[in-house]
Amino acid sequence: MAAFGAKYPRFAPNKTVTPEGVVTYDAPVTIGALNKADLTVTMASGKVYGDNELQESIDEFVSGTLAMETSDMEDEGAGKIYGATVLEKLCTYNTGDTPPEGGLGYYKTLVRGGKKIFKTVFYPRAKAAIGNDTAATKADSITFSTVATNWTIMADKTGNWRLTEEHNTEEAAKAWLDTQMGVASDA
Template identity: 25%
Template structure:
């Protein structure tokens, strides 16, 4: 039997506010669950340059230019959306959206079930939520729920890292990976 397995699900979507120091070092707050994930799309952006010599391609150089991330969730709480977009929530629970609000840097973590029943765990390390469209529609013959669709853009950290991932069935994966992965953003070590 093959040890390669396709992914068949997505769940446990979390974010953690990131703070970038002047030297480029990134630290993270504790992760917070966003909502029930329906779909996550990660689209790396790269630039490819070809260099020629002696009338042929001598080298191909790929550069990472960040990645676009699209997330669909089964709804989202206003206070979570406000945190992701940098908005204020007043004492009455009303989200105040201001044109000068700036989304914070975040890390985004989740897991995806594989066909063998084990999970792949992922953290995207440094990104911001981009403004997204909202859609509201009248009820017709049948109700058609609308997912919350959220676009993000992620970049590499100062050290070049942009994503961490591990499969639960990797021989080096620690026992209790589910709990450890979402206890903090992975930084080279797992919590005890």
């Protein structure tokens, strides 16, 4: 299996969360054109030794971080993702902004046995933090910059922190991801 593409980064803020952890989402927003998404997982580990050998070893998910880069992010999306205030054309970032939790996903293109497969990745509980921003003057060559967003990935009340599913078409991958975010499927 070889991966060579990633597309359709979407975020849907939580609308409601029941005491049992059942989530409904607000309408999803497309974050921008996806450049990359790098997941780092933090695990809690424990080992116990006895009689001079390892008796038990446990590794459990604690949290994850997803460093995402997109080629652009419109202000309306930034408002929904970072909790910034958007009024008409002005987007205001404030120290009191509280980014909402929500569902985050995208899909990646794989090749397995010469056939394209579209693997969706959905994180049911994610929270964004704005990444670093750079700007450079125009010179004799053009250097593009990207929008960095750092996501904290958490487990939901059932313990689920990541869902993946493989599809034969991009349309099916998009539909599955949208369904996870509460968007009704046309099928």
